[in-house]
Structures are given as structure tokens and as C-alpha cells.
Amino acid sequence: MKLLNEICPVCGMKAQTGVPTEEHHKMFFHFCSEQCRETFIARPSLYSTKVGKVRKATLKRRTISLSETLEHEITDLLIPYLMAMMGVKEVTVEGNKLHITYDLLQVTESQIEKALVEAGLQLGGDWLERLRRGWAHSSEEVELDNLSTPRYHHSPPLA
DSSP: OEEOOSBOTTTOOBOOTTSOOEEETTEEEOOSSHHHHHHHHHOHHHHHSHHHHTOOOOEEEEEEEBSSOOOHHHHHHHHHHHHTSTTEEEEEEETTEEEEEEETTTOOHHHHHHHHHHTTOOBOOSHHHHHHHHHHHHHHHHHHHHHHSOOOOOOOOOO
16 A cells, blocks of 8 residues: 655645544545545545646635624634634625635635534525525535546547
């Protein structure tokens, strides 16, 4: 079995002890965080191939509606909490709107929403906001699936 170096294949940081290792095609991959491990498990081919090592960031800018306006004290705690997630680049809050920029190859909107709920916040629940979140989740899944699918280049037929 081939043992890869101890660099996280998802974000490129040094792997941490205590985060379980994953085996994929008889190679072992080490991770810096549980978030990166979960991201790898969802699409190992996106992070375990040569193409995956030279990919560029896929930045997304989303606005997530919350059920209520956040107080300044909560906002002051929330921003560093989200910035600690791998791939989160920028977070601002305006009333009940959370504006976030992130690298889709490291974190998805679904993972960000899960972190918000774990922090005790409630997402906006009107039908339009639920539809928007569903569309964002679906489009991100399709984009990641497309990125993880190998590209085949066909040669023209021989004459």
C-alpha cells in the first residue's frame, strides 16, 4: 500500500493527528480537519488525482437569510466561527442577511448552513428562501460532480 505525505488533499494544510485517515485506491489520505475529511469522502476522485492537485479555487458568493436580525454580540462571535471553516474567505452580516464568500472545493453552502444551525441560528424559512437554498445545493452538487468527472479528449478518426 502506498502512503501519501501528510498534507491534506482538500486544502493543502498539514494533516492533524486525531483526524481519521481515509484509504482510496490503496492510498492513504490524511486530513487537517473533519470538515476536509468529509469533503474528500463525498468526492475522492476530485482530490486524489493529479488534476485535483493543480485545480484552482472555485469561489462562490452567497447570501443566506436568517430568521431574525442578529445582535452585534452574536455577529461578533459568528464571523470568527465561520471564518475558522476551511474555504471560507469572507463573512459579513447585514441585519438578517449573511453574505459569505467561500471556495466550493473546500466547503459547500450545505456545510455552512449546518454550522449555522449547530451555532443555534435558524435559517430563513419562507418558501422563496427554501427554494433558493435548494437551488444552490443542487447547482453546487452538479458543479462538483462535473469537476470530479475525468475529462476525455477524443482524437479525430484516422483517415
